[in-house]
Amino acid sequence: MLKLIPILFLFSAALHAGENLIKNGSLNEGEEMPLHWEKADGLISFYMKEKGRGRIIKLDTAVARSQALAWAKTLLKDPKAKAPKPKYLSAGSYATIGAVEGVMLDSDYIKAKPGQNYKLTADFKGDGTPFIWIKGFRWHPKRKGFIDAYQTRLAPESPSKTKWKTFSIGFNPTKRTPYVLKFKVRVYAYWPSGKYYFDNIRVEEIDQKEMDELVKKRGVVKEKKKSQ
Numbered sequence: 001m002l003k004l005i006p007i008l009f010l011f012s013a014a015l016h017a018g019e020n021l022i023k024n025g026s027l028n029e030g031e032e033m034p035l036h037w038e039k040a041d042g043l044i045s046f047y048m049k050e051k052g053r054g055r056i057i058k059l060d061t062a063v064a065r066s067q068a069l070a071w072a073k074t075l076l077k078d079p080k081a082k083a084p085k086p087k088y089l090s091a092g093s094y095a096t097i098g099a100v101e102g103v104m105l106d107s108d109y110i111k112a113k114p115g116q117n118y119k120l121t122a123d124f125k126g127d128g129t130p131f132i133w134i135k136g137f138r139w140h141p142k143r144k145g146f147i148d149a150y151q152t153r154l155a156p157e158s159p160s161k162t163k164w165k166t167f168s169i170g171f172n173p174t175k176r177t178p179y180v181l182k183f184k185v186r187v188y189a190y191w192p193s194g195k196y197y198f199d200n201i202r203v204e205e206i207d208q209k210e211m212d213e214l215v216k217k218r219g220v221v222k223e224k225k226k227s228q
Contacts, residue, residue, distance in 0.1 A: 041072065127194025130187065
């Protein structure tokens with residue numbers, strides 16, 4: 001019986017290799033909204049279905065800024081309010097939400113493991129280059145709360161407006177900031193004003209060899225179909 005223990009241990013480890021640390025990174029769990037993700041507002045941020053992919057994220061940065069800000073205030077008062085029809089401005093207008101604040105959605109928090117290297121991966125297509133942020137947080141004893149302590153970002157190189165491509169970067173939130181206790185993913189789009197789409201968002205633990213390879217290959221992309 002003792003001889004089986006190492007085999008069972010290795011089998012268990014293999015099952016967890018490449019585990020996605022983002023809860024519901026596929027976005028498909030949940031009814032109207034995906035579980036473990038920030039709620040979309042229905043005017044500039046959306047969770048929608050795409051044939052052959054399931055649920056994806058859509059961010060629309062071409063909506064008038066005045067309308068987007070007013071809608072945010074409305075939702076604070078009435079979270080069940082129905083989103084208005086978007087007000088679009090002329091191409092290149094700097095009065096859009098994308099020209100100033102941009103649009104974003106956040107994942108749930110992930111516990112940071114001291115010294116651990118990670119890989120962030122996401123599928124993307126859209127009208128410009130978005131940022132997919134890793135935001136790290138530390139505990140502030142005087143404020144009795146968490147504060148920003150680390151950030152890095154994936155900025156897809158040469159994305160397509162119509163074809164899904166997969167992009168990855170390596171990161172280590174505790175290498176230079178060992179007090180980081182947790183982090184989250186933030187998908188963010190701004191300029192040029194337009195529509196931005198995200199899917200299959202992953203964070204997984206990697207070893208130093210893979211980390212070094214990602215640093216060398218930063219910006220390399222490949223086309224990918226969604227795994228079912």
